[in-house]
Amino acid sequence: MKGWRITILVSLGLVALAAFQLGVWGTGEEGIRVLVRSTARCSVVLFALAFSASALRSFWRGPTTKWLLANRRYLGVSYAASHALHAAALVALFGASTEFAESLGAVTLVGGGIAYVFTFAMAATSSDAAVRALGTTNWRRLHLVGGWYIWIIFAQSYLPRAAMDPAYLPAGMIVLAVPALRTAAHLRQRARKPQAA
């Protein structure tokens, strides 16, 4: 499995999961909240795979990391699809829960909104044509800044939850592993450069 088939299959899987969850927990507030949480969990896994593919490849040069690196674009767009479902569930929650509607503050809306702007900008520029149109440097800047911003939003959502509830430890560990891997790969690359020169 490779290329856009991954994105199509993951998206269909996410829609099927959403339909199953709404079928089991209902289309009221409870079911919608289940959907908000499950889409966030699928998103963090897909995002972490795409955002750490290069670092993982630099440490482990097996067929799995080769596949991951070659398909990170399609995993990244799958993350965007998952997060589009998170947004759709939030709109539904807005209608189903006055408590949620009243709790929405400017910080959440602006902070989360910026993450969505990055998410869709990155998804929309996930093609060779977009890399050529933007230029490699600008394209890299967008994906680097956007990636770290999205990571910050995941970190501030999951780390406090993980500190309070052991059920959130896997998500907390994913969130911490991403910067650790990227930083270690970056330092290793820098340490190797003078030798290469």
Ligand code: HEM
């Ligand atoms: C304006 C935009 C957003 C709003 C209003 C919002 C709202 C919410 C709400 C209400 C929940 C808790 C649902 C519940 O426990 O019943 C939630 C969970 C979460 N959201 Fe969002 N969200 C937004 C954007 C984002 C973005 C951009 C990200 C990540 C990049 C994100 C990541 C998460 C995570 C990680 C959780 C925790 C899920 C869990 O408990 O397992 N959210 N969000």
